Amino acid sequence: MKLKIYKNVDDLIKDLADRISEVSKESIQARGQFNFVLSGGSSPKKLYELLASESYRNKIDWEKIYFFFGDERFVPADDSQRNSLMVKEALFEPLKIKNSNIFEVDTSGSPEESAQKYWNSITSHFQGKLVEFDLNLLGLGDNSHTASLFPNTSVLNETEATIKSVFVDEVDQYRITMTAPLINQSRHIAFLVFGEAKAKAVFHILEDSSGSVTEYPARLITEDENKVQWFLDEKAASLLKHK
Numbered sequence: 001m002k003l004k005i006y007k008n009v010d011d012l013i014k015d016l017a018d019r020i021s022e023v024s025k026e027s028i029q030a031r032g033q034f035n036f037v038l039s040g041g042s043s044p045k046k047l048y049e050l051l052a053s054e055s056y057r058n059k060i061d062w063e064k065i066y067f068f069f070g071d072e073r074f075v076p077a078d079d080s081q082r083n084s085l086m087v088k089e090a091l092f093e094p095l096k097i098k099n100s101n102i103f104e105v106d107t108s109g110s111p112e113e114s115a116q117k118y119w120n121s122i123t124s125h126f127q128g129k130l131v132e133f134d135l136n137l138l139g140l141g142d143n144s145h146t147a148s149l150f151p152n153t154s155v156l157n158e159t160e161a162t163i164k165s166v167f168v169d170e171v172d173q174y175r176i177t178m179t180a181p182l183i184n185q186s187r188h189i190a191f192l193v194f195g196e197a198k199a200k201a202v203f204h205i206l207e208d209s210s211g212s213v214t215e216y217p218a219r220l221i222t223e224d225e226n227k228v229q230w231f232l233d234e235k236a237a238s239l240l241k242h243k
């Protein structure tokens, strides 16, 4: 996998924004649209704000971008824990993205119904063809989870490329998440990871082979270097021996 380590986070975020702009142009040129999977959590907020800023607003053909969520907390739409709420404030509202371009998780039913409904909305967008997102943006938890693929959860065994609901004891919450096979079907995957707290997880995923994938779920994400790019700052990469 491709790895780039940055002294400061602002340079990292800018390079990642440029990469997103580049992949969006390639995708729109090739297929008329850019299917972009967003990550939640706190790390990507500055990236979303940069993409919505003057410097990127006119670089990207926003009308042709369709937004999806790699995972979502199973809470009401207006709950402050929602990933979609953070993205709405940082990206969708400033750019006036049309609702028809945003695929949010509807959590009004049961977790299973929400997962099925989300998957149905995605497969119909892809007109029944292979669900191949153009870019899947992922974060990494300090426990090596990504999306909502948490350690020792049943969803790690999923072999189907789909959307599943899973109860995560660690956060005492249901989550709706893309399975690893669905993430791995993406054309491009970018990990955005910075800060000291992530150093151990980065080591366990990128260099350490001890332990199991159930302990370190981000290992489920393909290592295909034509697909995966890691954007790390020096703090998150501090335990790596081979940089």
Ligand SMILES: O=C(O)[C@H](O)[C@@H](O)[C@H](O)[C@H](O)COP(=O)(O)O
Pocket (backbone or CB within 6 Å): 039, 040, 041, 042, 043, 044, 070, 071, 072, 073, 083, 138, 139, 140, 141, 142, 145, 146, 147, 148
């Ligand atoms: O729903 C979520 O929280 C995210 O999708 C999750 O996978 C996130 O990327 C990691 O937990 C890292 O989160 P931070 O960026 O807040 O450290």
